[in-house]
Structures are given as C-alpha cells and as structure tokens.
Amino acid sequence: MHQDDQHPDKTFVSHFPGHWPGVSPEDWNDWKWQMRHRVTTVEQLEKLIPLEPGERAGVILSGTKLSLGVTPHFFNLIDPENPECPIRRQVIPRMEEATTSPEEMADPCGEDAHMPVEGLVHRYPDRVLFLVTDRCASYCRYCTRSRVVSGAGDQELHTNFEEIFRYLEKHTEVRDVLLSGGDALLFSDERLDYLLGRLRAIPHIEFVRIGSRVPIFLPQRVTPALCAVLRKHHPLWMSVHVNHPRELTVEVRDALGRLADHGVPLGNQSVLLRGVNDDLPTMLALVHKLLQCRVRPYYLYQCDLIRGSAHLRAPVSKGIEIIEGLRGFTSGYAVPQFVIDAPGGGGKVPVNPGYVIYHDKEKVVFRNFEGKIFEYPEAGDPAILQETVPDGLFEDYIYS
Numbered sequence: 001m002h003q004d005d006q007h008p009d010k011t012f013v014s015h016f017p018g019h020w021p022g023v024s025p026e027d028w029n030d031w032k033w034q035m036r037h038r039v040t041t042v043e044q045l046e047k048l049i050p051l052e053p054g055e056r057a058g059v060i061l062s063g064t065k066l067s068l069g070v071t072p073h074f075f076n077l078i079d080p081e082n083p084e085c086p087i088r089r090q091v092i093p094r095m096e097e098a099t100t101s102p103e104e105m106a107d108p109c110g111e112d113a114h115m116p117v118e119g120l121v122h123r124y125p126d127r128v129l130f131l132v133t134d135r136c137a138s139y140c141r142y143c144t145r146s147r148v149v150s151g152a153g154d155q156e157l158h159t160n161f162e163e164i165f166r167y168l169e170k171h172t173e174v175r176d177v178l179l180s181g182g183d184a185l186l187f188s189d190e191r192l193d194y195l196l197g198r199l200r201a202i203p204h205i206e207f208v209r210i211g212s213r214v215p216i217f218l219p220q221r222v223t224p225a226l227c228a229v230l231r232k233h234h235p236l237w238m239s240v241h242v243n244h245p246r247e248l249t250v251e252v253r254d255a256l257g258r259l260a261d262h263g264v265p266l267g268n269q270s271v272l273l274r275g276v277n278d279d280l281p282t283m284l285a286l287v288h289k290l291l292q293c294r295v296r297p298y299y300l301y302q303c304d305l306i307r308g309s310a311h312l313r314a315p316v317s318k319g320i321e322i323i324e325g326l327r328g329f330t331s332g333y334a335v336p337q338f339v340i341d342a343p344g345g346g347g348k349v350p351v352n353p354g355y356v357i358y359h360d361k362e363k364v365v366f367r368n369f370e371g372k373i374f375e376y377p378e379a380g381d382p383a384i385l386q387e388t389v390p391d392g393l394f395e396d397y398i399y400s
C-alpha cells in the first residue's frame with residue numbers, strides 16, 4: 001500500500017456521459033462537438049450545478065475580463081455537491097476575481113516588454129515563446145496571459161506569423177521554439193502541419209515544443225491523425241498542464257498514451273493553487289498518476305501575480321514544503337522543479353528547499369531528506385582554488 005493510494009482521485013475514471021446523458025459516444029468523442037457544447041454562460045451553468053452567489057456574480061464579471069468556457073469533458077469532473085471542488089476552483093469564475101490586490105498586474109511576467117514582434121516573446125538567449133492563438137479549449141481562472149487570452153479583456157493578440165518567421169530565420173541564436181497562446185492544438189491538423197513545417201525548415205531551430213492543456217481539457221482532440229502530424233516534425237516535445245489527479249481520467253490517459261506512442265516526450269507544468277493542489281497527498285497522487293501516463297513532472301509554478309488571483313495563490317513556503325515532501329520520499333522522476341516566474345520579467349527562477357547547511361573551500365555540509373547531516377570534502381587543489389576564488393567568497397555563502 002502506497003502513501004497516496006488513499007487519495008480519492010488516485011484511480012483513472014471515465015466521467016462520460018455525466019451531465020450529457022443523451023449524447024452518443026460518436027458525438028462525445030468528436031472534439032468539435034465538445035467545443036460547440038462548451039459551458040460559456042451563467043444560464044447553462046445554473047442548469048448543470050447549484051451555483052454559489054459569488055459564482056453567479058463572478059461569471060457575469062468575467063465577461064469583461066476572461067471568458068467562462070469549459071468543455072463538457074472537463075465540466076463532468078466537477079463535484080456538484082462541493083463548492084470548494086478543486087476542479088471547479090480552476091474554471092468557474094468567482095467574485096474575488098473582480099478584486100485586484102496592489103501587488104497584482106495585467107502582465108506579471110513582463111512579456112509585452114520582451115516582444116520584438118507581436119506574438120513572439122524573446123526573453124531568454126536561445127529560445128522563444130510563440131503565441132499562436134488567443135483561444136483555449138477551456139479557460140483557467142488564474143491564466144498568466146488573461147490580458148489577451150479568450151478575447152474578453154482589453155488587450156488583443158495580433159500575431160504576425162510571417163514577420164515572426166522572418167525574425168526566427170534571422171536570429172540564428174534561437175534553437176528552441178515553444179508554441180503557446182492560447183492553445184496551438186486548437187488549430188486544424190493542416191494548419192498545425194504548415195506551422196510546424198515552416199519552423200522545421202529553419203535550420204538552426206533544433207527543438208520545438210508545444211505547451212498545451214488540450215490533452216486535459218479536450219482529450220478527444222488527440223486523434224491518430226493529429227498524432228501522425230506531430231510525428232512528422234520530430235524532435236517535438238510537449239508540456240501539458242495538469243493540477244489535480246482527478247484531471248487524469250481514462251480518456252486523458254489514453255490521449256497522453258497516443259502522444260507518447262508517437263514519440264512525443266511529455267512533461268507537465270502544474271501551478272500551485274490554493275484549495276486545488278496545495279497539499280502533499282494531492283501532489284503525490286498527481287505526480288504518481290503522471291508517471292503512469294508517461295508524463296514527467298517538469299515545473300511546479302508559483303502562481304503568477306495576475307489580477308484577481310489572490311484567492312487562488314498559495315504561499316511560496318507551501319510549494320517548498322511540498323517539494324521537500326517529495327524529494328527522497330518518491331521517485332526522482334516524480335519531483336518537478338518549483339519555480340517563480342520573477343514579477344516584472346526576470347524569467348523562471350528555481351526555488352528549492354535548503355539542503356546545504358555550510359559550504360567553504362574545504363567542505364560542504366548538507367542534510368538529506370530525513371534530516372541527517374553529511375559532509376563532503378570540497379574537491380580540487382586548495383592552492384588553485386585560493387588563487388581563482390576571491391577571498392571570503394565561499395565564506396559568505398552560509399546557507400541555513
């Protein structure tokens with residue numbers, strides 16, 4: 001018996017047909033049917049689940065900020081009886097969204113300041129973020145790009161594809177292109193094939209990846225035909241976005257399996273969210289299910305300082321505590337890197353539990369996951385170290 005087998009969402013469950021009892025399996029499994037039947041209005045929502053007053057107001061307010069949109073597949077994961085359901089908290093707007101705390105921003109990661117061409121963020125030396133669309137299959141209430149995503153806010157995304165291709169052709173230092181948005185997997189197979197083909201024709205681009213929540217919100221989109229398109233453009237990697245173990249349903253597991261079978265290496269990016277996944281048992285169940293789906297937990301993000309996100313943000317100390325509870329206690333492959341995307345545009349910065357207790361020219365003293373203390377003699381010729389390292393530098397680094 002593992003520690004997390006107790007978790008109610010540890011097993012893979014299908015929630016078909018749930019709130020859509022009359023639907024045929026053919027329709028349900030058609031991603032366009034799912035998109036056409038998304039829950040997007042307060043009237044639809046009210047017919048499906050009892051609403052809290054704060055949610056009714058939240059949905060109305062969301063119309064001028066970030067649209068409400070939930071695929072039937074994902075909607076079925078909501079526990080109608082539980083107003084604090086971790087799935088519900090991610091996709092159903094609440095009144096609190098209308099409150100902006102002083103520390104919150106429209107563009108918390110400073111992306112707009114690093115856009116040489118509209119739709120392309122070039123923040124790091126060798127890689128770029130290519131925003132191909134402003135649409136997603138469903139809308140996460142804590143979306144870091146809610147200023148442009150869904151089309152409801154006051155900013156619009158006008159990606160200039162040809163100008164971006166020209167920029168990428170000219171900038172030979174770019175070896176890694178990350179497609180995001182919005183969600184690139186909402187494009188038709190043909191459009192995606194064309195886009196990936198254009199990128200693949202640029203010789204210095206070694207690595208292409210897609211950041212997508214479509215396999216989670218809309219697993220029906222991951223058809224054999226889509227997988228065949230993706231396989232044509234290898235090496236192609238994908239980062240998916242799962243926050244809670246219940247999101248890994250039978251359909252999602254099968255979709256991820258198809259991607260893996262077509263040679264797409266899969267990573268997961270979770271956001272630490274209050275009342276969703278800010279506890280160790282939930283995270284353990286999540287990372288263990290991810291490994292079963294052949295997905296390597298990649299990043300755990302501290303929630304960005306997006307406007308109206310205070311009710312969803314968990315403390316950084318909680319994230320560190322969760323990583324501490326994973327490292328050593330479970331497979332190394334199951335442990336993501338906890339990062340803060342530095343407010344204002346500093347990029348992703350790793351935040352780790354402190355294992356190094358003391359470090360100088362002679363030795364490093366550290367603790368293991370159980371709290372036992374160890375010492376390792378510092379390597380290298382102390383005379384050479386003395387010459388190359390300014391005096392006092394190591395001594396300054398005393399971690400606690």
Ligand SMILES: *Cc1c(COP(=O)(O)O)cnc(C)c1O
Nearest residue numbers: 121122123124127128129178348
């Ligand atoms: C996250 C991100 C990347 C990719 O970062 P990795 O650490 O390589 O995954 C690239 N550009 C921008 C602007 C990003 O926010």
